[in-house]
Amino acid sequence: MGKIRVLMAKPGYDSHFRGAVVxxxxxxxxxxxxxxxxxxxxSEVANTALQEDVDVIxxxxxxxxxxxxxxxxxSLLKNKGIAEKLLVVGGVVIPDDVPKLKEMGVDGYxxxxxxxxxxxxxxxxxxx
Amino acid sequence: xxxxxxxxxxxxxxxxxxxxxxENKDPVAKEIINELYPHTGSGKIVGITGPPGVGKSTLxxxxxxxxxxRDKKIAxxxxxxxxxxxxxxxxxxxxxxxxxxxxxxVFIRSMGTRGAYGGLSKSTxxxxxxxxxxxxxxxxxxxxxxxxxxxxxxKLAHTTTVVVxxxxxxxxxxxxxxxxxxxxxxxxxxxDLTGADDAVMELELMLAWAPKIEWKMSVLKTIALENDGxxxxxxxxxxxxxxxxxxxxxxxREETRYEEELVDLVTENIKESVLKEIKxxxxxxxxxxxxxxxxxxxxxxxxxxxxxxxxNK
Numbered sequence: 306m307g308k309i310r311v312l313m314a315k316p317g318y319d320s321h322f323r324g325a326v327v328x329x330x331x332x333x334x335x336x337x338x339x340x341x342x343x344x345x346x347x348s349e350v351a352n353t354a355l356q357e358d359v360d361v362i363x364x365x366x367x368x369x370x371x372x373x374x375x376x377x378x379x380s381l382l383k384n385k386g387i388a389e390k391l392l393v394v395g396g397v398v399i400p401d402d403v404p405k406l407k408e409m410g411v412d413g414y415x416x417x418x419x420x421x422x423x424x425x426x427x428x429x430x431x432x433x
Numbered sequence: 434x435x436x437x438x439x440x441x442x443x444x445x446x447x448x449x450x451x452x453x454x455x456e457n458k459d460p461v462a463k464e465i466i467n468e469l470y471p472h473t474g475s476g477k478i479v480g481i482t483g484p485p486g487v488g489k490s491t492l493x494x495x496x497x498x499x500x501x502x503r504d505k506k507i508a509x510x511x512x513x514x515x516x517x518x519x520x521x522x523x524x525x526x527x528x529x530x531x532x533x534x535x536x537x538x539v540f541i542r543s544m545g546t547r548g549a550y551g552g553l554s555k556s557t558x559x560x561x562x563x564x565x566x567x568x569x570x571x572x573x574x575x576x577x578x579x580x581x582x583x584x585x586x587x588k589l590a591h592t593t594t595v596v597v598x599x600x601x602x603x604x605x606x607x608x609x610x611x612x613x614x615x616x617x618x619x620x621x622x623x624x625d626l627t628g629a630d631d632a633v634m635e636l637e638l639m640l641a642w643a644p645k646i647e648w649k650m651s652v653l654k655t656i657a658l659e660n661d662g663x664x665x666x667x668x669x670x671x672x673x674x675x676x677x678x679x680x681x682x683x684x685x686r687e688e689t690r691y692e693e694e695l696v697d698l699v700t701e702n703i704k705e706s707v708l709k710e711i712k713x714x715x716x717x718x719x720x721x722x723x724x725x726x727x728x729x730x731x732x733x734x735x736x737x738x739x740x741x742x743x744x745n746k
Contacts, residue, residue: 307457308520308545333521338545340524342531349534353527356540358449386446 309432311361314342314350316374324395324417325365328424332363335425347374351381354390360432366396372405379410391431395419436461437468440567445540448567452542455559466559469566474687476508476565477674478572480590482552482612485578487598488622490529491657492666493575497533499663500571506538508564511575512554515545522546526575540569551585552576558589558694579612587615588693591686592673594618594666597636599628613639617650617673620666624654648676711738 313329315322322343329339340357342350354362362382364375375394382388393413394406403414413427436454439447454462481489481496490511497507511526522545533539544554553576564572576586587593595616613619613636621632636652643650651669655662677683711717720738723729729737 307453307459308547310453329523333516333523334519336520338515338522338524338543340527340543343528345531345534349531352534353541355445356449356542357527358453 309337309361309428310357310359311337311339311363311428312342312350312354312357312359313339313363313365314345314353315365316368316370317344317346317349318370319344319366319368321365321367321396324367325363328363328365328395328421331421331425332428335429337428347378347381350378351385351387354382355385355387359390361391361393361428363393363395366394366398371396371398372402375406375409375411382410391428393424393428393431395424437465440465440469440563441472443568448540448563449542451563452556452560455556455563456544456547456554462559466562469562473562473565476561476569476572477592478561478574478590479670480574480576480586480593481596482576482579482583482586482593482615483596483620484580484601487578487596488657489575489578489596490526492596492620492622492655492663493526493573494530494532495657495660495663496573496667497530497536497539498660499667501533501536501538503667505570506568507533507540508567508569508572509539509541509575510557510560510564510572511541511543512546512552512557512577513543514577515547515554517548520547540564546577549585550583552579552583553585553589558690561589581611584611584615589690591677591683592617592670594620594670596620596622597632598623599626599632601632617648618666618669619650619652620655620662621652622655622657624662625656625659629654647680648673648682707738707742710742 311332313325315325329341332339340353340359342353350362382390388410391412392410394411395415397417398406398414406414412431415424434447436447436451440451451465481493483489493509497509500507509530513522513524513526515522524543524545527541527543530541542560544557546554549555557574561572574586574590576583593615595612599621619636621629633652633654640650653662653666653669655666677686720734724731724734
């Protein structure tokens with residue numbers, strides 16, 4: 306059995322990095338391989354996901370443009386034939402938008418204050 | 434998906450998937466490697482090694498860009514350490530190579546060492562072959578931040594570049610065994626820092642003492658962040674390839690690489706089958722108890738185990 310590989314990124318214009326770093330370190334300590342990308346555009350995230358053959362894509366956002374960002378990202382993942390990857394979003398999302406994200410192809414959403422262990426468990430269960 | 438066929442067609446998903454299969458030691462991987470192997474041997478393998486923080490990833494980023502100008506298709510294997518405690522890893526080389534994320538002729542793959550201690554991961558050689566078979570002209574390998582003994586790269590690469598920065602130590606450091614025995618090219622990066630010329634001078638002095646071989650090694654200065662000295666570095670790497678080809682050393686290097694890989698494969702297989710044999714029905718436990726109670730010495734026990742092995746299954 307291989308290791309779970311996770312790509313961790315945030316929208317390119319979003320300067321908040323602490324959440325992404327805390328989650329990346331937590332996943333590392335849980336024995337996963339985390340490719341830390343920092344701020345990137347959706348095209349760069351999708352290309353990296355393809356080349357790194359990750360199981361999970363984590364997007365940390367404190368930006369108000371997450372809808373546009375994730376719409377573009379999910380459609381790129383579909384185009385590349387890698388939409389099956391577990392897509393997890395963390396950060397600030399308007400509650401009404403959460404169902405829309407799920408519909409779009411986001412698998413999991415973790416609001417600020419989420420228990421780190423619950424994120425690890427969610428990923429372990431989600432990656433078959 | 435017929436992975437072998439798709440890798441040979443250069444299909445990125447297939448290449449990516451194949452490397453995962455290799456890393457996970459999936460039984461399928463072995464068959465695919467067998468299919469790919471006859472199609473390898475044309476890619477040039479370039480190793481970049483040196484201590485943590487000297488700018489290896491940034492240098493690789495610039496080298497990719499420069500080689501793209503020379504119309505080469507580039508693959509990068511970037512290796513970072515896996516924790517010996519929990520098995521996790523942060524693979525953070527790629528973030529320095531983002532200028533090349535969208536180039537269709539560049540493929541970057543990050544790997545954790547997963548228990549290997551020579552500066553590479555166990556799967557690096559096989560990943561290189563996958564890229565080679567998929568038609569990449571140059572395969573750049575960035576090792577983990579290396580200290581003095583992580584020198585496996587020299588056995589795998591055609592050209593090994595050791596990167597240092599000014600102020601790492603005096604001439605005595607360069608005389609020690611290990612890191613400075615392996616380079617074909619030495620780069621002093623961050624050459625805008627004070628002490629760069631002293632570093633170059635000390636390294637050149639070391640080269641003057643080194644045993645004479647036909648290849649005349651150079652010490653080059655770069656400032657990777659400013660793309661300074663990169664063209665010269667690439668010229669030097671290409672000059673080294675020419676030297677390897679003209680002197681027959683290319684063939685010699687391949688021999689060294691595959692001798693090493695073959696011995697590793699055989700050793701690993703023997704180790705696995707021996708462990709399987711002696712761990713079955715508590716044999717190992719029993720022998721260890723005898724050793725601890727001083728009824729038998731470790732050496733005798735080892736001899737007995739080896740003598741008792743069936744020569745073939």
